Amino acid sequence: MSEAYSTLHEISRRFDREDFELLAKHPDFHFTINTYELFTQHIFTRVKRQNPDMFVTQEASCIVIQSEACSEALHLYPNWKRIEERADFEACDEINRAIALLESKACKHIYLLFPRSANFRKHVPIRSPKLDALGLEYTLKLVPYVIY
Template sequence: MSESYSTLQEISRRFDREDLALVAHHPDLCFTINSYELFTHHVFTRVKRQNPDKSITQESCRIVIQSEECEDALHLYPTWKRIEERVDFEATQEIERAIEVLASRECKHIYLLFPRSANFKRHVPIRSPKLDAMGLEYTLKLVPYVIY
């Protein structure tokens, strides 16, 4: 479990609403919430709840879904980056990193998860000339993830 999430859990156990309101208005104190950590935790718990028959683990920056029927695991990379206009252009760095992971043959299937936005509502499959030239079988998708 992430440090920021466990800290928020501990704070919610020890303080009631009035205590938090008092602390929030104190001029010398501030809260820092790691949005990436919270988004990753949200994705992990939701995927685990929706797939009780699969083995789901959270590693440093990815969530791995492994089923008994399929030997190839699906790797989810949650990213707290808002896509405003063009997903293929705004996610260039993430796509390049995913292509490097696929080229190293560490895995075959990667989904890059981003928060859903007005201009990013559908899965976008990505093809790489580099990976195609290597003759690899792979899946690389940009996926909008609903937060509610």
């Protein structure tokens, strides 16, 4: 469990809403919440719970799902970036990093996870002419993830 998640969990056990409102009004009190880490921890916990028969591990920047039956793992890359209009344009940097990983043959299946928004509600499969020219078999998708 990440340090930020355990700290936030402990704070939520000890303080209620009124305590937070009082502290938030104090001029010397400042706090930040690492939304990326909380989003990643939420996804990891949920994926682990939904796939009890799989090996789910959390690495530095991704979540890896692997089964005993299949040697190929699925790599989930959470990202806290909000997609408002077109997913393929707004996630261009993330897609390019994923293509570089696929090209290096570090993995074969990558899902880039973003928070779901009004205009980003469905999986968006991405095809790369560069990877297709190399004849690589791969999966690259942009996935909206529900937070609740």
